[in-house]
Amino acid sequence: MSELVEKSRSSEEFLKGLWKENPVFVAVLGMCPALAVTNTAMNGLAMGLATTFVLLSSSILVSSLKSVIPKQVRITAYVIIIATFVTVVDFGLAAISPAIHKELGAFIALIVVNCLILGRQEAFASKNTIGLSVLDALGMSAGFTFAMLCISIPREILGSGTLFNMPLFGESFEPWVIMILPPGGFFMLGFLLLGFNWYAQKRKERNLIKQN
Amino acid sequence: MDTEQQHIEISELTPEKEPSSLKLVLALGIAGLLSGIILVATYTYTAPIIKANKEAAMKRAIFKVLPNCASYSALKLTNGKLEEKVPDADNKKEEDKEELLVYSGFNEDKELIGFAIPGSEPGFQDIIGVIFGYNATGKIIIGFEVLESKETPGLGDKIFKDADFQTNFTALAVEPEIISVKKGEKQNPNEVESITGATISSKAIVKLLNKTMLIWQEAIDKYIKENNLNMAQKDE
Amino acid sequence: MDNLIWIFVSALLINNFTLSYFLGLCPFLGVSGKLDTAFRLGLANIFVMLITALSAYALNTWVLVYAPYLRLISFIIVIASSVQFVEMALKKLSPDLFKALGIFLPLITTNCAILGLALFSTNKGYGFVEGMIYALGAGGGVTLALVLFAGIREETRILNIPNVIKGTALNLIIAGIMSMAFMGFAGLFSS
Numbered sequence: 001m002s003e004l005v006e007k008s009r010s011s012e013e014f015l016k017g018l019w020k021e022n023p024v025f026v027a028v029l030g031m032c033p034a035l036a037v038t039n040t041a042m043n044g045l046a047m048g049l050a051t052t053f054v055l056l057s058s059s060i061l062v063s064s065l066k067s068v069i070p071k072q073v074r075i076t077a078y079v080i081i082i083a084t085f086v087t088v089v090d091f092g093l094a095a096i097s098p099a100i101h102k103e104l105g106a107f108i109a110l111i112v113v114n115c116l117i118l119g120r121q122e123a124f125a126s127k128n129t130i131g132l133s134v135l136d137a138l139g140m141s142a143g144f145t146f147a148m149l150c151i152s153i154p155r156e157i158l159g160s161g162t163l164f165n166m167p168l169f170g171e172s173f174e175p176w177v178i179m180i181l182p183p184g185g186f187f188m189l190g191f192l193l194l195g196f197n198w199y200a201q202k203r204k205e206r207n208l209i210k211q212n
Numbered sequence: 213m214d215t216e217q218q219h220i221e222i223s224e225l226t227p228e229k230e231p232s233s234l235k236l237v238l239a240l241g242i243a244g245l246l247s248g249i250i251l252v253a254t255y256t257y258t259a260p261i262i263k264a265n266k267e268a269a270m271k272r273a274i275f276k277v278l279p280n281c282a283s284y285s286a287l288k289l290t291n292g293k294l295e296e297k298v299p300d301a302d303n304k305k306e307e308d309k310e311e312l313l314v315y316s317g318f319n320e321d322k323e324l325i326g327f328a329i330p331g332s333e334p335g336f337q338d339i340i341g342v343i344f345g346y347n348a349t350g351k352i353i354i355g356f357e358v359l360e361s362k363e364t365p366g367l368g369d370k371i372f373k374d375a376d377f378q379t380n381f382t383a384l385a386v387e388p389e390i391i392s393v394k395k396g397e398k399q400n401p402n403e404v405e406s407i408t409g410a411t412i413s414s415k416a417i418v419k420l421l422n423k424t425m426l427i428w429q430e431a432i433d434k435y436i437k438e439n440n441l442n443m444a445q446k447d448e
Numbered sequence: 449m450d451n452l453i454w455i456f457v458s459a460l461l462i463n464n465f466t467l468s469y470f471l472g473l474c475p476f477l478g479v480s481g482k483l484d485t486a487f488r489l490g491l492a493n494i495f496v497m498l499i500t501a502l503s504a505y506a507l508n509t510w511v512l513v514y515a516p517y518l519r520l521i522s523f524i525i526v527i528a529s530s531v532q533f534v535e536m537a538l539k540k541l542s543p544d545l546f547k548a549l550g551i552f553l554p555l556i557t558t559n560c561a562i563l564g565l566a567l568f569s570t571n572k573g574y575g576f577v578e579g580m581i582y583a584l585g586a587g588g589g590v591t592l593a594l595v596l597f598a599g600i601r602e603e604t605r606i607l608n609i610p611n612v613i614k615g616t617a618l619n620l621i622i623a624g625i626m627s628m629a630f631m632g633f634a635g636l637f638s639s
Contacts, residue, residue: 031477032560035470069243073236077243079528083521084247088254091517095261098269106567109520113560115474160365177366181631182468186624193617201612247521255517334454336635338463364634412635 013132014139018146032114034148035185037107041164044152046100048145050089050108052138055117057085059125059137066126078121079112086112116144151188155179270315274328277345277355278317281325286313287435289428294435314428317345326354327432331424335416338362340371342420344381348432352401353421356381368413377414380404386425392418452581454637455574459585461633465561466593467626472561475552476594477619481601488545489552490591492534494584496556497565499530501583504566505576523566531556561590596626 038044058081062069069077090108094101101108111117120140125133157163159180161173178184275281286297289312297313315328326347332339341360344353358372370377384390385401392415393403406414465471475489503526512519535553538546546553556562565586569579600622609618 031473032470032564035473068239070236070239073240076240076528079524080240080243080247080521083524084250087251087517087520090520091254091258091262095258095265098262098265106564106571109567110471110560110564112520112524113563175366177364178628180365182470183624183627183631185470186620186627190617190620190624193620194613197615197617198612251517251521334451334458334637338458 013135014142016139018139018143031189032107032110034144034151035182035189037104038148038152038155038185038188039159039180040103040156040162041149041152042100043103044148045145046093046097047104047107047111048141048148050093050104051111051114051117051144052141053089054082054085054111055120055141055144056134056137057088058082058117058121059133060130062121062125063128063130063133069126074126075118075122078118078126082117082121083112116140150192151185155184155188159184273343273357273359274315274317274345276357277328277343278325279345279355280319281317282320283322284315284317284328286315287327288313289431292431292434294431312427314432324436327428328355329424329428330359331420332360333416333420333423335361336363336368336410336412340413340416340420342417344421344424346386346425346428346432348436351385351387353381353384353386363410363413367407367410370407370410371413371417374407377405377407384421386421386429390418390421390425451637452578455578456581456585457636459582460589460592461630462636464589464593464630465564465586466590467623467630469564470560471564472559472590472593475555475559476590476597476623477616481598481605483595483598483602485548485552486594486598487591488548490587490594492538492553492556493559493561493590494587496527496530496534496562497583497587498580499534500527500562500566501569501579502576503530504570505574505579508570519570523563527562527566561586593626597623600626 037047058078061081062078065077086109089111090101093104093108120136124136128136153163157168158176159178161167161169161175179188271284274284278284287294288297289295294314313330317325317328319325326345328343328345330341330343332341334340339360340358340363343357343359345355346352347354356378361369361372363369363371380398381404383401384404387402389402391400391403392406392411393399395405395408397403398405404414404418459465463469466473466476472493500523504523507522507526508519512522531554535546538553565583569582574582597619601619604618604622613621
C-alpha cells in the first residue's frame with residue numbers, strides 16, 4: 001500500500017514540473033535565458049539540457065548536504081554549489097561543441113542567476129530526500145526544456161524557415177524575420193502565456209458549468 | 213519558582229542554538245573547497261581541448277583567406293615592428309585579448325603567401341569581426357571571412373551569405389584606400405560593391421579594412437624588407 | 449579599442465540590455481508600474497553596475513588570469529557584496545530612498561543584468577575606462593527601459609483589459625513592441 005503511495009508521489013513530483021507548476025509558463029521564472037537563446041530550436045534544446053544538468057547536480061548535492069549546511073549560510077552555500085556546476089557546464093560545452101557554446105555565449109553562465117534553480121534548492125532539495133529531489137529536479141528541468149522548445153520551435157520555423165537547421169520550405173518562403181530577433185522572443189512568450197491563460201479559463205468555465 | 217522552572221524547561225526544549233561564527237565559516241570553507249576541487253578537475257580536463265578547438269578554428273579561417281596555405285605563424289606588433297609571438301611556455305596565462313596579432317601564411321614550399329589579418333568594427337547592429345588575407349607584394353586582399361556578425365538576418369548578414377559580395381575580395385587593391393560603390397558600378401580594383409539594402413553593413417566592412425590596413429601596412433612592409441622573405445609567385 | 453561614444457550609445461539604445469538582450473526582466477516585468485519606483489530602481493542598478501564593472505575589471509586583470517574557472521563564482525561574490533554595501537550606504541545616507549526601494553535592492557543580486565554586464569564586459573576585453581562607460585550605458589539603458597515601461601503601465605491601468613491577457617502576457621507584448629521600437633536605433637553611428 002505504501003509502495004503505491006510512494007510511486008504515485010514520485011510520479012507526481014516529476015509530472016508537476018511539466019505542467020501544473022511549469023517553471024516558465026506558470027511561475028514565469030528563468031525568463032532571461034528563455035527568450036535570449038530560443039532563436040533556434042537547437043539553442044533552446046541545448047539551454048534546456050544545460051539547465052537540466054545544473055539543476056540535477058545541484059539538487060543532488062544540496063539534498064545530500066542538507067543536514068550539514070547551517071541555516072544562516074544556506075543561500076550562499078547554494079549559490080556556490082550552483083555556480084560550480086554552471087562553470088562545469090560552461091567549460092564542458094566549450095570542449096564538446098564550440099559552435100553551440102559560441103551561439104549560447106554568456107547565457108550559459110547566466111544560468112546561475114536563473115531563479116528556478118535557486119528556488120528549487122530552497123523550496124525542495126533542502127527539505128527532501130535525494131531520491132525525491134532528483135525527481136523534482138528532473139521534472140522541473142523537463143518542464144523548462146519543454147517550455148524552451150515551445151518557444152524556440154515556432155520562432156525558428158517562422159523566422160528562418162528551418163527546424164534544427166533543416167530547411168522546411170522552398171526558396172519562395174519569405175521568413176518572418178522579426179521572430180528570430182528580440183521582439184519575437186517577447187511576442188512568442190506573450191502569446192504562449194495568453195494561450196495558457198485562455199486554456200485555463202476555459203477549463204474553469206467548463207468546471208463551473210459541470211458543477212451547476 | 214514555577215516560572216523559573218518553566219523557563220529552564222523551555223530552553224531545554226529548544227536545542228536550536230545559534231551556531232558559532234566558526235562553524236559558519238567552516239561550512240562555507242568546506243563548500244568552497246569542494247567547489248574548488250570540482251572546478252580545477254574540470255578545468256584541467258577541458259582546457260587543452262578548448263585550446264585545441266580555438267586553434268583549429270583559427271587555422272580553418274587562415275587557410276580559407278590565404279589560398280594554398282599549408283602552415284602559419286603568429287606575429288605581434290611591438291613598437292611598430294612585427295615580432296614572432298612566442299607561445300606561452302607554461303600555458304598558465306589566458307590569452308591577452310588586447311594583443312593585436314597577424315598570421316603569416318606559408319605554402320608547402322615554405323614560401324610566404326601573405327598575411328591573415330583580423331579586424332573588427334561596429335556594423336549596423338553590433339561589432340563585425342573579420343579576418344582577411346593580404347598579399348604584401350601585390351598590395352591586394354586575396355581572401356575574406358566573417359568571424360562574428362550580429363547583422364540583420366536577410367539584409368546585413370549577406371556580408372557572409374552573399375556569393376556576389378564575396379567576389380569583391382579575391383583581388384582587392386588597398387591603395388590608396390578601399391572605397392565602396394553601388395552595386396554594378398565597380399570600375400577600379402580598389403572598389404567594393406555594396407549589398408543592396410545593406411549599405412551600412414557594407415560600408416562598415418570597407419571602413420574595417422581601411423582601418424586595419426592602416427595599423428599593419430607599414431609594419432608588414434618593414435618586416436618583409438628586414439627579413440628578405442621570399443614571396444610565393446602567384447599562379448596566373 | 450572601440451570608440452567610447454559607440455560603446456555608450458550601443459549599450460544605451462542600440463543593444464539595450466533589457467530590450468535586446470533580455471537581461472533584467474524580473475524587475476522589469478515585476479515593477480509595480482509606478483514611474484517613481486522604476487526610476488529609483490534604475491538608479492540603484494546603475495550604481496551597482498558601476499561598482500561591478502570596476503571590480504570585474506580588477507578581478508579579470510589580476511586574479512582570473514591564473515584561474516579562469518573561478519570567474520563566475522568570484523563575480524557573484526563581488527556582486528552580492530556590492531549590493532550589501534550599497535544597501536548599508538543607502539540606509540545611512542538616504543533612508544527615504546532605502547525605504548522606497550524596499551525589496552528590490554537585495555533582488556538586484558540575482559538580476560541577470562548585473563552579472564551579464566560583468567560577463568559581457570570581460571568577454572569583450574574592455575579596459576577600465578571602456579568598462580565604466582559600458583556600465584553607464586548599460587545601466588542607463590535598463591533605467592530607460594524601466595521608466596518607459598512603467599509609464600506605459602500607468603496608462604494601461606485605467607483601461608478595460610480582457611482577463612486572458614491581463615498580467616504578464618500583456619506586459620510581454622508591450623515589451624515586444626518597445627523592443628521593436630528600439631530596433632530603430634540600429635545604424636545610429638554610421639559613416
